[in-house]
Amino acid sequence: MxxxxxxxxxxxxxxxxxxxxxxxxxxxxxxxxxxxxxxxxxxxxxxxxxxxxxxxxxxxxxxxxxxxxxxxxxxxxxxxxxxxxxxxxxxxxxxxxxxxxxxxxxxxxxxxxASYDLPGARLLDLVQVMDRIRTECPWSSRQTHEGLAKYGIEEAYELVEAIEDGDRDELREELGDVLLQVVFHARIAEEGGPDEGDEPFSIDDVAAGIVAKLIHRHPHVFGDATAETPEDVKEHWLRTKAEEKQRDSVTDGVPLGQPGLALAAKLASRVRTAGLEVPAPAGEGIGYDLLAMAVRAEADGVDPEAALRAAARAYRDAIRAAEIPR
Incomplete structure (x- = not known):
């Protein structure tokens, strides 16, 4: 001894x-x-x-x-x-x-x-695990931004579904899956891009960028500006965002690849926020009818995508009920 x-x-x-x-x-x-x-x-x-x-x-x-x-x-x-x-x-x-x-x-x-983890410390474990997987896993080591893009969309939809279902256990898991996509893409980006001159960046660069953006867009928290209401906060956000982006149109930055109802509602929101008077174009066909309904829903404070999903769930339940043997 x-x-x-x-x-x-x-x-x-x-x-x-x-x-x-x-x-x-x-x-x-x-x-x-x-x-x-x-x-x-x-x-x-x-x-x-x-x-x-x-x-x-x-x-x-x-x-x-x-x-x-x-x-x-x-x-x-x-x-x-x-x-x-x-x-x-x-x-x-x-x-x-x-x-x-x-x-x-x-x-x-x-x-x-003798030492305690700070909030967010487990993210360091995720970065380390992702680094090893990228290095040693035959599948992960061959993935590209383009190849993973579809998973980002899928995981985002699954996250929305967990929120709408009110399932907190599922919410925690789906948030992790979305976070994995962020860390995975950042790890790939550390290796640079396919074109000469594509500078590599890391998860730290991603985090630093969003931290700087959040601080700049919240002058009422980190600066001398004041905001008493959510509307004041939104005004600060839009003003600083416009200064950053230097956009020529209120439609700049609206992703056209998103679902149609969400796209229509987003365009209507940009028009309303900018104080423009732009009526939805009239035309024949279901597309114009859906556009008009999406614009009306946005004006009423309703997310048309969420509303349609809720109706689709009810339709699914009706289908299942009809399938039960009598």
Whole structure:
């Protein structure tokens, strides 16, 4: 046994955990106090990323893999165990068994997180996983922006369906699938484009761009502008967006490849927001009838695509009901 000290109760065992998503050496003040005040600091992993920083701070670390019984026998001392990536499950299970037996005088056992994940930290895991998949998976390594485009559309529709169904579990999953598309495309973009001069960009560039855009378009949050109502916010948004885009027409930037009802409603929204008087063109045929209905729906605050989907669901249910044997 490499854990020294007299046998007896009254000791303290601190399991110090760290997050691999936080840079090594960035530990809490409580953690540094415990480390400097401990009688002994143990670590079973000689490659633990925290070791160089602990040694630089003057903390002596013994490379020892203690058993639960070793720690139960530390005597009236404080021993810190620097947890590995697995959280030292074997060791904690052993300590729990000893404590539950009632036959061993146990030291005080304490779990001390030395670093915490910030909100969004798990996104780093996603980036790392995507990088490995892109490198090692025969299918993923061959994908292109063009080849993945259809999946982006499919996942977006599935997300909308989860929202309309009110299924929160499905919503969480579909949000993940949409996020995967973003990370996948950004990972491909790191390799540059097919044409000479196509500069590569990464997920960090994507995130930096949207952060800058959000800050610029919310001067009432990040600047000196004021906004008391949602209408004020929308006015800020449209004004700053127009300044950024320098568009010649209110129709610029409207994707023509979107579903027809959504396209018609979007054009009507642009016309109404701009204060223009542009009546829908009159003509014969169902296309013009649908256009007029979409414009009317947008004016009434109704999403024609969502309304049609709701009606289509009711139609689907009627079909299923008719299929049930009488």
């Amino acid at each position: 490499n854990v020294s000290g007299a046998v007896g109760p009254g000791g303290r065992v601190v399991l110090l955990t760290t997050s691999h998503r936080v840079a090594p050496g960035l530990l809490s003040w409580d953690a540094w106090q415990v480390l400097h005040g401990a009688d002994q600091v143990l670590c079973r992993d000689p490659g633990h990323p925290q070791l160089p920083y602990l040694r630089e701070a003057g903390v002596t670390v013994d490379l020892v893999s203690p058993s639960a019984q070793d720690l139960a026998d530390i005597g009236p001392r404080t021993v810190v165990v620097l947890a590995g990536a697995d959280g030292e499950s074997r060791l904690t299970d052993g300590l729990a068994r000893l404590a539950g037996s009632g036959r061993v005088a146990m030291p005080d056992l304490e779990l001390l997180p």
